[in-house]
Amino acid sequence: MTPFEITEQAKHQIEKLLEKNPGKYAVSLAVLGGGCAGFKYDWGFADTKESVGGGDHIEDWHTGRFVVDETSMMYVIGTKIDFVEETFGSQFEISNPNSSSSCGCGESFGV
Secondary structure (H helix, E strand, O other): OOEEOHHHHHHHHHHHHHHOOOOOOOEEEEEEOHHHHEEEEEEEOOHHHHHHOOOOOEEEOOOOOEEHHHHHHHHHOOOOEEEEOOEEEEEEEEOOOOEEEEEEOOOOEOO
């Protein structure tokens, strides 16, 4: 059982990001202090397998990889990660049951 859900649409977008950035090992998500609601999501890349910490969580489905660092895991357990394509923009959408508040930007939350 995985600690969070990644939809097929999100997996497909992660695969596309890794194809466009062939030197990267995985797409990463971290939770940092800041943002208008207290915490913010920080998307990026893990450059190499060695850059992933021993306690970090990796989802590997052979055509893509997604990593969340050990410290951020407690904030994203139970989260659903989706990718939504709309007429005027596309984005990753995070549905986090641990957040008690969020900002209109969708990138910051409170616990």
